[in-house]
Amino acid sequence: MFPFNLAGPPFLWFYGVFGSLLLLAYRYYLGRLGPARPLPVLSQLTGDPYAIAYLRSGRDETVKLALVNLIDRGLLAVSGKTLQGSAKADGDALRRPLDRAILSRCTTLTTVGEALHDGRVRAACDDYDRELRERGLLRSAGEQRRALTGAIAVVALLAGISTARVLQALSHDRHNVLFLIFLTVVGCVAAVQICARTRTRLGRSALTDLRTLLRRLRERINRLAAGGATNEAVLFAAVFGIEALPAQAFPYLRTLFPRSGGTASGGDSGSDSGGDGGGCGSGCGGCGGD
Amino acid sequence: MPDPNRSSHPVHPGRDRVGLGWRGELAAAILTDPESVDVLEVIAEDWLHASRREAAALAALGRVRPLLLHGVSLGLAGSEPVCRRRLDRLARLVERVEPEQWSEHLAFVRAGGIEIGHLAAPPRTEANIAGALANVETASRIVGAMPALENIATLIDPPASVVDEGTWTTAIVEAAGAPMLLDLHNLYANAVNFGTEPAELMHAMPLERVALVHLSGGRWIDARNGQRRLLDDHLHDVPGAVYGLLENLAEAAEQPLTVVIERDGNYPGFAQLLAQVEWARAALARGRARRREAAPWAA
Numbered sequence: 001m002f003p004f005n006l007a008g009p010p011f012l013w014f015y016g017v018f019g020s021l022l023l024l025a026y027r028y029y030l031g032r033l034g035p036a037r038p039l040p041v042l043s044q045l046t047g048d049p050y051a052i053a054y055l056r057s058g059r060d061e062t063v064k065l066a067l068v069n070l071i072d073r074g075l076l077a078v079s080g081k082t083l084q085g086s087a088k089a090d091g092d093a094l095r096r097p098l099d100r101a102i103l104s105r106c107t108t109l110t111t112v113g114e115a116l117h118d119g120r121v122r123a124a125c126d127d128y129d130r131e132l133r134e135r136g137l138l139r140s141a142g143e144q145r146r147a148l149t150g151a152i153a154v155v156a157l158l159a160g161i162s163t164a165r166v167l168q169a170l171s172h173d174r175h176n177v178l179f180l181i182f183l184t185v186v187g188c189v190a191a192v193q194i195c196a197r198t199r200t201r202l203g204r205s206a207l208t209d210l211r212t213l214l215r216r217l218r219e220r221i222n223r224l225a226a227g228g229a230t231n232e233a234v235l236f237a238a239v240f241g242i243e244a245l246p247a248q249a250f251p252y253l254r255t256l257f258p259r260s261g262g263t264a265s266g267g268d269s270g271s272d273s274g275g276d277g278g279g280c281g282s283g284c285g286g287c288g289g290d
Numbered sequence: 291m292p293d294p295n296r297s298s299h300p301v302h303p304g305r306d307r308v309g310l311g312w313r314g315e316l317a318a319a320i321l322t323d324p325e326s327v328d329v330l331e332v333i334a335e336d337w338l339h340a341s342r343r344e345a346a347a348l349a350a351l352g353r354v355r356p357l358l359l360h361g362v363s364l365g366l367a368g369s370e371p372v373c374r375r376r377l378d379r380l381a382r383l384v385e386r387v388e389p390e391q392w393s394e395h396l397a398f399v400r401a402g403g404i405e406i407g408h409l410a411a412p413p414r415t416e417a418n419i420a421g422a423l424a425n426v427e428t429a430s431r432i433v434g435a436m437p438a439l440e441n442i443a444t445l446i447d448p449p450a451s452v453v454d455e456g457t458w459t460t461a462i463v464e465a466a467g468a469p470m471l472l473d474l475h476n477l478y479a480n481a482v483n484f485g486t487e488p489a490e491l492m493h494a495m496p497l498e499r500v501a502l503v504h505l506s507g508g509r510w511i512d513a514r515n516g517q518r519r520l521l522d523d524h525l526h527d528v529p530g531a532v533y534g535l536l537e538n539l540a541e542a543a544e545q546p547l548t549v550v551i552e553r554d555g556n557y558p559g560f561a562q563l564l565a566q567v568e569w570a571r572a573a574l575a576r577g578r579a580r581r582r583e584a585a586p587w588a589a
Binding site (some may be wrong): 206 | 313314315317318319321322323324325343344346347348350351353354557560
């Protein structure tokens with residue numbers, strides 16, 4: 001039975017099932033990319049919550065978390081929608097290059113958007129990208145290339161079959177092809193989205209473990225206090241996003257990071273988009289998150 | 291087939307260790323500074339219904355720090371056979387998480403399908419000892435590892451008892467061949483509530499079998515007869531007298547001890563909890579030093 005001999009509705013069924021299976025196979029293929037590695041030890045991640053933020057949601061979220069951390073520790077002062085290093089800020093005394101880069105940028109009044117797009121700040125985030133790829137939590141460049149090749153193959157197959165069918169229909173003077181085009185677009189978008197998830201199986205596993213272990217703290221969110229005495233709040237925000245921090249203890253969050261403020265990629269909401277999508281930016285076009 | 295007479299892992303790690311009870315409220319603080327504790331104790335009942343994915347997260351925690359699983363609902367010293375379904379769930383959890391040791395209380399928690407919602411002391415009789423031994427045997431066979439058995443606190447002296455707490459506990463722990471989880475605040479509360487010297491009660495316990503130790507705090511409450519009772523509520527700091535008992539225990543016991551500080555609410559800052567961990571380490575070190583002084587050839 002040749003699919004192009006099928007009538008309209010049966011062909012749509014065929015196309016839907018074929019596309020779904022193709023996407024599942026692609027997803028399975030991506031899950032098996034890369035060498036087998038032992039499961040990561042969580043404390044290697046929790047030692048630096050910025051790495052978790054990067055793994056969860058990429059560069060912008062990492063910078064936002066660093067801003068919250070520096071504000072919480074009194075090293076950055078908030079004035080309306082701008083930030084500036086406080087009198088006690090001593091960038092050289094800070095351990096993390098990202099903290100130093102941000103304080104260096106915030107010697108004058110700085111908006112969140114300016115901090116997010118600062119070259120030194122972005123370069124400091126690249127360290128996390130490199131580190132997570134080396135640990136196998138984000139796809140390596142080679143794995144990302146293979147993921148991209150796979151995405152292109154899936155899109156080409158879906159679009160090719162669809163185009164051939166549309167041409168066949170038009171040659172028979174049939175114009176009811178909109179639903180097929182809709183299915184094609186949905187399939188292609190799904191393939192691109194799967195490709196854009198740069199977290200590996202290990203990365204997803206580590207993040208899920210952290211979410212599970214910290215879930216009860218999320219249910220008792222008001223226990224988290226501001227003041228930077230411990231890293232608790234920073235770790236919590238790294239895992240669940242800064243939006244999950246209690247507004248009473250962190251009142252500046254709404255002003256600095258309005259949900260609809262359009263400050264780049266924004267929070268997490270449990271998405272699986274992982275990393276920065278940077279590796280996919282080598283040619284994937286819409287795959288990248290940044 | 292695991293040997294039910296053995297713990298899931300060697301119970302003696304070779305050195306004294308001090309850790310904390312894993313609670314959701316403390317999770318982020320512990321994960322940001324896991325090296326500050328040697329071991330973590332997880333309440334088994336919090337994870338009995340865990341999915342495979344959730345159990346994997348707990349196993350991941352076990353790769354950060356050695357895990358102990360602590361049961362609170364089996365009722366090993368109850369008058370009825372221990373619930374098979376709970377044991378099956380516990381066995382599955384132990385298999386997935388591979389804790390270093392699991393433990394349960396020598397307590398009575400249900401009868402006739404009614405849960406009393408409390409760890410109660412049963413009458414200390416020969417029949418109760420036999421029932422507890424049967425339950426321990428069943429539990430260790432199904433779970434695949436022998437539990438450490440914990441003494442409990444009680445506000446009333448169990449009626450109809452024919453033996454004292456030390457004799458009763460020793461009879462069960464030794465006949466079962468189980469390690470003991472000695473809760474020093476439970477022991478301290480029972481001693482002061484019923485007019486016994488805490489050190490005397492401690493030495494009535496099978497100290498050579500103590501592998502795990504619990505420390506916690508409590509508060510004084512008024513009893514009906516105008517007397518006062520110490521309630522073990524896990525909501526307060528560990529009192530100094532309990533550190534003193536730990537020091538005595540470290541002097542008396544030859545084997546390494548794993549100490550867990552339990553806190554179930556009214557949480558202080560994490561630094562304050564870590565200070566208690568340090569005090570426990572210091573008490574252990576003092577006790578060990580006294581032991582070396584008393585018997586230098588043993589060291």
